[in-house]
Amino acid sequence: xxxxxxxxxxPVREKGFCGLLLxxxxxxxxxxxxxxxxxxxxxxxxxxxxxxxxVSDFVYVLCDGWAFRFGRMPDNRRQIFxxxxxxxxxxxxxVFEEKLHSSFQALTNVRVSxxxxxxxxxxxxxxxxxxxxxxxACVVESKHADELSINLGxxxxxxxxxxxxxxxxxxxxxxxxxxxxxxxxxxxHQHIADAVGLTTVHVSRVISIFRKRKIIExxxxxxxxxxPPELARIGAIELxxx
Amino acid sequence: xxxxxxxxxxPVREKGFCGLLLxxxxxxxxxxxxxxxxxxxxxxxxxxxxxxxxVSDFVYVLCDGWAFRFGRMPDNRRQIFxxxxxxxxxxxxxVFEEKLHSSFQALTNVRVSxxxxxxxxxxxxxxxxxxxxxxxACVVESKHADELSINLGxxxxxxxxxxxxxxxxxxxxxxxxxxxxxxxxxxxHQHIADAVGLTTVHVSRVISIFRKRKIIExxxxxxxxxxPPELARIGAIELxxx
DNA sequence: CGGCAGTTTGATGTTACTCAATTTAAGTGG
DNA sequence: CCACTTAAATTGAGTAACATCAAACTGCCG
Numbered sequence: 001x002x003x004x005x006x007x008x009x010x011p012v013r014e015k016g017f018c019g020l021l022l023x024x025x026x027x028x029x030x031x032x033x034x035x036x037x038x039x040x041x042x043x044x045x046x047x048x049x050x051x052x053x054x055v056s057d058f059v060y061v062l063c064d065g066w067a068f069r070f071g072r073m074p075d076n077r078r079q080i081f082x083x084x085x086x087x088x089x090x091x092x093x094x095v096f097e098e099k100l101h102s103s104f105q106a107l108t109n110v111r112v113s114x115x116x117x118x119x120x121x122x123x124x125x126x127x128x129x130x131x132x133x134x135x136x137a138c139v140v141e142s143k144h145a146d147e148l149s150i151n152l153g154x155x156x157x158x159x160x161x162x163x164x165x166x167x168x169x170x171x172x173x174x175x176x177x178x179x180x181x182x183x184x185x186x187x188x189h190q191h192i193a194d195a196v197g198l199t200t201v202h203v204s205r206v207i208s209i210f211r212k213r214k215i216i217e218x219x220x221x222x223x224x225x226x227x228p229p230e231l232a233r234i235g236a237i238e239l240x241x242x
Numbered sequence: 243x244x245x246x247x248x249x250x251x252x253p254v255r256e257k258g259f260c261g262l263l264l265x266x267x268x269x270x271x272x273x274x275x276x277x278x279x280x281x282x283x284x285x286x287x288x289x290x291x292x293x294x295x296x297v298s299d300f301v302y303v304l305c306d307g308w309a310f311r312f313g314r315m316p317d318n319r320r321q322i323f324x325x326x327x328x329x330x331x332x333x334x335x336x337v338f339e340e341k342l343h344s345s346f347q348a349l350t351n352v353r354v355s356x357x358x359x360x361x362x363x364x365x366x367x368x369x370x371x372x373x374x375x376x377x378x379a380c381v382v383e384s385k386h387a388d389e390l391s392i393n394l395g396x397x398x399x400x401x402x403x404x405x406x407x408x409x410x411x412x413x414x415x416x417x418x419x420x421x422x423x424x425x426x427x428x429x430x431h432q433h434i435a436d437a438v439g440l441t442t443v444h445v446s447r448v449i450s451i452f453r454k455r456k457i458i459e460x461x462x463x464x465x466x467x468x469x470p471p472e473l474a475r476i477g478a479i480e481l482x483x484x
Numbered sequence: 485c486g487g488c489a490g491t492t493t494g495a496t497g498t499t500a501c502t503c504a505a506t507t508t509a510a511g512t513g514g
Numbered sequence: 515c516c517a518c519t520t521a522a523a524t525t526g527a528g529t530a531a532c533a534t535c536a537a538a539c540t541g542c543c544g
Contacts, residue, residue: 051483052481052483053483071388071391071392071481072481072482072483072484073392073396073479073480073481073482074480074482076482076484077396077397078396079391079392079395079396081388081391091384093380093381093384096377096380096381097377097381101385101388101481102388102481103483135338135339138335138338138380138384139335139338139339141384142333142335142380142383142384142387143343145384145387145388145390145391146313146323146343146344146387148387148391149313149321149323149387149390149391149394150313150315150321152391152394152395152439153321153394153438153439154315154319154320154321154439155319196395197394197395197396237315238315238316239294239313239314239315239343239344239345240314240315240316240318241293241294241295241314241345242314242318
């Protein structure tokens with residue numbers, strides 16, 4: 001990837017934060033890299049993108065590839081909070097706050113775009129939909145944080161993993177036109193384990209049970225959901241009112 | 243508590259959301275209940291205050307007593323996300339969103355104040371510090387959500403409980419002038435269990451270990467931290483950079 | 485072919501859950 | 515003031531879920 005290449009992925013999603021910020025979808029007007037307020041960077045798989053203690057006056061968006069947000073304890077235990085897909089803000093909070101209190105790492109090769117926050121603020125003043133989008137992202141993230149806490153706090157291993165798969169496939173499906181039950185799925189068992197609070201060994205066992213029960217097939221970075229209703233029955237988080 | 247009584251607790255904290263909204267601390271000018279944009283309500287211990295599916299055009303603040311925010315699964319499992327202390331917004335998101343996606347319940351007898359959101363928005367337009375305060379509350383809550391996920395996802399029972407105690411005592415200490423190691427602590431073991439993802443039986447065992455090791459004393463709604471450094475050693479969440 | 489990273493499988497250990505009984509404390513009515 | 519009730523906390527015994535340790539297997543790459 002060279003400077004000057006158009007940013008293919010993010011502006012395509014016109015209604016996303018990035019698309020609104022840039023004003024036009026890619027098809028109509030290719031956006032040039034590294035303007036005076038927008039910078040693009042590429043990272044290889046597993047590269048650290050942002051550290052939890054970094055303070056930077058940029059708003060980060062993932063353009064291409066997968067990444068994840070996580071926290072790590074001094075003894076090396078890691079909790080993955082959220083996986084990022086193309087078009088995602090690193091976190092919605094990042095629009096308002098210069099301190100990102102968590103770390104970010106590339107899962108696959110990624111392209112990242114970052115915008116200077118003062119400039120973002122100027123555009124928000126001109127176009128309030130950008131602010132509304134950021135607020136919606138805040139709400140979505142806070143809702144997801146609650147679901148994660150429920151998943152980790154009260155649920156068994158198979159439910160946790162099923163929930164993760166449901167959550168991710170639904171987010172992938174949201175951004176693709178075709179609706180299949182086969183997904184590009186670059187997570188290693190280690191990522192799943194760190195996202196649901198289990199060991200890789202146990203993740204492997206649960207997945208092989210799912211496989212035997214013909215609920216999913218997961219190999220070579222490809223996830224196939226064979227029995228969507230059953231996966232939903234195990235994993236869906238439906239809050240009760242009582 | 244009758245209508246017309248002044249709201250004692252919340253305006254005392256001038257720099258909190260509620261204090262800023264009302265403009266003056268209690269000492270200078272008692273605030274009257276149930277104006278045309280502010281309503282006060284009392285609830286008994288264990289009363290449900292808001293249900294997860296409610297939509298209401300109010301911004302809620304806890305004036306007096308303890309409450310908590312939680313989610314419940316259809317099979318009755320419950321996860322407590324956060325305990326609310328006097329002066330707390332129910333959630334920061336609530337300032338912008340009319341849909342509260344979680345439920346709220348009184349822990350002790352409480353007084354709750356709610357403000358009509360359109361009026362809150364008007365005041366925000368006049369006084370931007372209110373908005374800044376709400377944004378800070380958003381950041382604090384999202385940070386706490388991450389810590390909760392770490393606590394539930396990667397930590398052992400004693401660490402989880404120690405963290406909860408540290409977190410709560412620090413928040414209680416923040417809002418009191420004197421700094422002791424004895425705290426009013428109205429949680430039942432059931433609340434602790436639902437907050438840290440354990441059973442009451444196991445909570446009881448861990449606490450009795452803490453008691454034997456002279457780290458804490460917890461009886462009759464009173465928590466005494468006998469060995470703060472040891473409690474912090476067990477429970478503190480210190481994120482690493484690697 | 486050897487080496488490596490990731491996954492799978494088996495055997496064993498530990499943590500926390502379940503079930504059940506007992507204790508404690510706080511009412512409540514006579 | 516004392517039986518009786520009730521909710522909460524504690525304790526013990528047995529069990530299930532998940533972790534740990536270690537070995538074998540797979541696919542990939544040089």
